[in-house]
Amino acid sequence: MGLFLLWFFFGIGILIQAIYLLVIFGKAAFYAGNKSPSTSKNEEGVTVVICAHNEFLNLKTLIPRLFEQDYPVFDVMIVNDRSTDSTKRLLEKMMESYPKLRSVTIKYTPTHVTAKKYALTLGIKVAKHDVILLTDADCLPETNQWIRKMTAPVRNQEKTFAVGFSGYEQKPGFLNNWIQFETLLTGLYYISFGLWKKPFMGIGRNLCYRKDFFMNVKAFKGLWHIEGGDDDLFINQYASGRNTAIVLDPEANTISKPKETRKEYLIQKKRHLSVGKYYSGEDKRKIGLYSFSHALFWLGGLGLLIYVGLVHSWEHFSVVFGIILLRSFLITLIFKAAEKKIQGTKPPKNIWMLDFLYLGYFWILGTISHQAKDIQWK
Structure with a gap:
């Protein structure tokens, strides 16, 4: 049952992430409209x-x-x-x-x-x-x-x-x-x-x-x-x-x-x-769905790597690791194209690593910010 849930979460994460990266973010990254x-x-x-x-x-x-x-x-x-x-x-x-x-x-x-x-x-x-x-x-x-x-x-x-x-x-x-x-x-x-x-x-x-x-x-x-x-x-x-x-x-x-x-x-x-937290429900979902699927992908993927590694199922290990590498390549490609289109400058370094760190940043800082009451402009 545990293995099934890991594959299920990982698969849902892959699907939603592919839609965001290729379809939604791809609109800006590969925008062909006139300046x-x-x-x-x-x-x-x-x-x-x-x-x-x-x-x-x-x-x-x-x-x-x-x-x-x-x-x-x-x-x-x-x-x-x-x-x-x-x-x-x-x-x-x-x-x-x-x-x-x-x-x-x-x-x-x-x-x-x-x-x-x-x-x-x-x-x-x-x-x-x-x-x-x-x-x-x-x-x-x-x-x-x-x-x-x-x-x-x-x-x-x-x-x-x-x-x-x-x-x-x-x-x-x-x-x-x-x-x-x-x-x-x-x-x-x-x-x-x-x-x-x-x-x-x-x-x-x-x-x-x-x-x-x-x-x-x-x-x-x-x-x-x-x-x-x-x-x-x-x-x-x-x-x-x-x-x-x-x-x-x-x-x-x-x-x-x-x-x-x-x-x-x-x-x-x-x-x-x-x-x-004051956005409309629909707009909260626009951001939340990406972040939720991002968490499913990484947590499901890392969980699978550990699980199949422990049972020495190296074929499954290679499949999961290959999918993680493929997505890392894809997000790097999208971000590089978007940086060139939006700013015309060099993209951030080690995008794949920053993408992984975003997992903790969004959920930890987002939760703290959602509950904060000491917000000031100046």
Whole structure:
């Protein structure tokens, strides 16, 4: 009976994993669609909105880069959220050099709302243009075509949302290699399902939508009490296959500074993962089914290797080991193709090993994040 269950779990894991890797993730990895056009008919005004809390050094680098964008009509709104560093003085000085730079200062946050959502709502409310493009203070556009390409679906295709990708700087070391892997896997989730017309999340580091829509649906109604989710939960509530476009183009990406210590990274991921419990039931299954089948594959496969090894059934051992090798080759192929398509850079190293470690990462950190009550933005 035990051997039967191991084969059963292993077989179910293989089947579901094959569907995800070849069909769902393959949509992004081998996407043959055209890149977003470099020129567009409607050059409607765009407001770039950035919430910043004690981001003096990052803003000092980011603001000049934003004004190198190759787009005719845009301005930048910085929401200075309760900063105690030199952010305010920096913004006042830079507004003298950049007439299209504006800022609003928040001195306190009402007790019944969360800080990031309050800051973002205020920034969008006073935005000059209807097309809103979001990023974070520690992000940089990959190219000077970022505004043009990220906003093209909203401006020219009558889409409500345009969802883009944001990666992290590549640096030496295991932690950064893991960050590259986990970020790419997350990207494969929302980009692939978005391309299949089943969008369920986006990231605030690279997201575009219309101000009118944001205000008409009363923005974060029902979400004010949740720390985080100003991006993915908002998309989860209102995105559909008809009103959402995925911008799959390395020139439309942003790039962020990665965390450099395990403690900082775990705090960040706990915040990100904590909002997953608020997704719709269908969207929870999109992520959960992959992770569940991933666990079935590895636990069933390792269990079989131990069992048949102990009874010296080397033919069965070779079959199971061969299937594990085949899947390791397949996931490496998919991730390499996806990295090239999404970011145009080198893929993480030792993808097969990182995939195995993901087994513990998802179930342990996911459980901790699901139960966490001490989540904060800044």
